[in-house]
Amino acid sequence: MTDVAIALTVNGQNIKVSVEPRLTLAALLRRRLRLTGTHLGCEHGVCGACTVIVDGDAVRSCLILAVQADGVEITTVEGLAHGETLSPLQSAFKKHHALQCGFCTPGILTTMHALLSEEPDAAEERIRHVLSGNICRCTGYLPIVEAVLEAAEAYRKKAQP
């Protein structure tokens, strides 16, 4: 089976690699690019731990083949902070104790970042509904929702001209 050459942008960096077709985007990020912040919780598209942002959309990276990511722009959890400073969303998570073991957290951060970027006015019900695509075993979700509601303020400010 022949490798395929792809070119994509990850967290602002241009990447050129050759991959076997069956390699998932998650595996590409983790093993080839050593961006291990994106985690694998199930590899069959249910848990959401592997979520990254592709061309602005939150997607499950275990359900995308790397070859399908040719020409796209990806943001992973490693791309959310502003250098040394945590993003408003990350800071809110810390403030509200919205993570415990942290394994599901990267997938939730990218999902909520994508959601709030597009829907900064999202209310609690909408946030919960979107969050239902990410499984967390530690927190019971309440502090995550609180953190997202607080962080939304920063996204609303940004959305205003």
Next chain:
Amino acid sequence: MKPFVGQSLERLEDDRLLRGEATFVDDIMLDDMIYLAVFRSPIAHGRIIRVDLTRAKEMNGVVAAFAGADFDALPKIPLRLAPVEGVARFLQRPIARDKVRYVGEPIAVVLATTPELAEDALELIDIEIDQLQPVVDWATASTPGALLFEENNTNVTARYTVSEGDMAKAFAAAAYTRRETFYCHRHTALPMETRGLVASWDETDGRMKIWGSTKVLWFNRKTTAEALGLEMDQVHMMGTDVGGGFGVRGELYPEDFLVPFVAKKIGRPVKWIEDRREHLMATNHSREITCDLEIACSREGLILGLRGTVYGDMGAYTRTNGGIVPVRTAQFLIGPYRIRALEFDVAIFVSNKTPVGTYRGPGRFEANFFRERLMDMAANDLGIDPAEFRSINLIREDELPYSTGKLVPYENPFIYDTGNYQTGLDRVLEAIGYDRLRALNGKEIDGRRHGVGLTCFVECSGGGPKENSRVVLERDGTISVHTGCSMIGQGLETALTQLAADTLGIEMKHIRVHNASTENLDEGFGTFASRGAIRGGNAVVDGAKNFIEQITRFANEVMDRAANDLQWANGAITDHDGTILYDLPTLAKYAAEREQSVEANGSYFSTGLTFSYGAHAAYVAVDPRTGAVEVLDYYAAEDIGVAINPMVVHGQLIGSIVQGLGGAFLDHLIYDEDGQFLTGTLADYLVPTATDFPKVRGESYGEKLASTNPLGVKGAGEGGIVGVAGAVANAVAAALRPLDVKITSLPLSPPLLWKSITETANQVSSN
């Protein structure tokens, strides 16, 4: 300086987790690393006729493949806990040899240059297994027929009876008795990170490094070294970030032997990462208990006696956790109640299913469900309000310390030390609005029946009497704290830093608490039974105090002062009048100049356990036509003595309640009558998501300190889960009482609940 203990501080571990810069075991990439995949039995019970690795070995990219006899040098997986007499006859070899006894049991391993190729190679392994009749429950285990271990001539691994008081008298005197059979279903912890190991053997150094182990690192290290024929100090268990433990991660499993054994044999680092399908069939299951329970009461509702039989389905083998789940179930049936006559017959058996181990609140979740359901039935029969019934029977403060009696054959009786159980219940009744809600019990509102239910609990934590620490002055003047307790996401790093900072009198930012690793401490004991704060915390405090002694002595020597001339105060070496003379960076410089290390060991030993306690209340609406249950409100209260970090403690409470709600309604590991495992993906094994239980509330408070440790702290990791099944089942039962539906079984899933409702309705209409 304001004490750090007691403050809801943001966690130190968060930054790296939020940035995606943590190191979980699958994040470890070593040069020359190869990947191991496990070939697992597709059938539940059978005799292995043939395992042919030829085609697998010939595949491009495969480095090696091993099975059966290749691992004969490895011992069986040892018992670590709950050595009930008899269970040790049913231990597991790390690889199946002549028989397979559960779907998922390892039969062979392959090693390849990528994980994809390793999985490809599994498909090239040819096996022949003669299927045998499976054992799937007590009925098939206890009647002559299929035997998992022919040499033992039984499937019952252990059977014992514990009793206290005069049961005959209790039942003779009782105006009321009731007997029911209850069932708690098989489910498990499902941490978001599956298991994994990286093992690296350095032939020149003669050292084996293992990443991915946790919970009881030193026990695991010692056992692994013995198994590999190495000295203990040749094997090191390295700390990593861990994606949740909940009791199932860190016990020794077959892979914990297979992976390092193969790494040593091949001489290249080996990585094995469990996929989710494997995880569901290979990581410890839990909770599957049947309990035949009978209560005896006076007409006024005083419980005179409680007796019954606990049947524990342990799966195919006794592993490290021994008989712990049924043992604890029997032990916790008494709960926080004054029950003088107790008698429990415990029957533990093997079946052709995945082996069973501890899962958060092992035995308690089950026992509380059984006992609290039966109590509500009694209360209802006697015409006594369930809250009142509990108040009558809760142990009063003036009755503590209270001995439960010897309810475990190999352990001393629990002595509940301090507590005010009624206050725990009162807090919950107030918060949920019990008086208002009980008026709605059974009422139909918009097509749904409403009900409120209660559970009271006592929870034991802090087991395994000792823990160690080491406190070290680093070159740059910061303090490193080493502990024997592993980080599994529970906020221990921050909690221990708070304790160390208070003891030393310095800012938290000057302290770094390291994850447990056998490289950093000679001996540690581990993270289990919510003991991190109790044992680990007290050990750190001891270590810090010893460090103060050490650094003061060092300063006196260096400055050529008489002993005790200089002092430690306000986080520095001071003169008698309190003038700060030398800070830590300065002292570190002096130590470096002298090539001296300033450090101290600490330890904490106590056989005293701690007992948190409290209550749960659930308010539900049940749609009798679909069996759907909505949890309209939930409240739990737990007295945990002292909260080192209240925010972290609250997080444990809420998280464990939601996990428990999953256990009551969703989580379910299902086998068919052939022992075939049916819930192999997360599409079939369901856990709570953000929309399932949005209304969950609770409080952790500190009214009564633990009397058995200097900090007064109790474990806070499990109280939130142990009362959930009892509370929601009682609420559902209260809601459906007008329909006369008997709730004795979990899970409360829509099809099963609907079945109970419909069967009752059919009975009623046919009468």
Next chain:
Amino acid sequence: MKPAPFDYARPNTLAEALSFMTAEDAKPIAGGQSLIPLLALRMTAPKLLVDISRIAELKGVEFDSGYIKLGALTRWCDVLKNRKLAVQHPLLVEAIGHTAHYQIRNRGTVGGSCSHADPSAEMPAVAVACEAQFEIKSLRGTRIVPADEFFVSVLTTAIEADELLVSIRLPAWPPARRYAFQEFSRRTGDFAMAGCIVFWDDEDGRCANPHVGVFGVADTPLRIRDVERVLLNRPITTNVIAEATSALREAVIPQDDLHAPSAYRSALLGVLLERALLSASSRKREEVA
């Protein structure tokens, strides 16, 4: 859970794609949200994956006088964000709102879902209930397959090995139509344990052109003609509802499976039909600006 090896082609045009589809053991991939889990679980192992996700001819939503045409590559999020669709086919939009989760809705497609043919999925159910038409192409030509012939069995459709689903046509939806979508699942976004779609056109308080579809209870989504006969030309009264649920109970006998026994599904379906009929009969069609 890594897929078995396969080769990969990414054609730019439909013609190229159809050419690749003639290869031995070729399978198309679009969003991959249904296919990749199958690959990961090794429940399927094609030799060649033909990535059709960038073919322009398969994209787009067109509104014609008699129908709405959904290109096979129309994603769930495209449907949900399409304001015109919200007005022109509210049933479709409501049903898609129940589909999977946020991240999956950003990739999954109407064509992918229908080609996958999970009996519990929403899109196939809407297609069958609405008498959709499936446009299928191969190098041999084009054919139009009606929904009730398109879904053959569990995970099996009428698409042949060298064919691709190009578009799905839904008949135009009259603005005054009464409809309801009822689904029961364990958690948000889970596959339905049972589901029911009803719609009719109101003629003086009576039911004209009734359509009743069910899903999650058989090998494919089904239209239940027996129930439609009960509703035809009648007002939706308590008696009619009782007759309808009775007819449904006779017409559909679900299988036992891991998640629910037959008796439960049957009862559940009856409840959903009842709720759908009540909901549709009191619903008023509102104009959305």
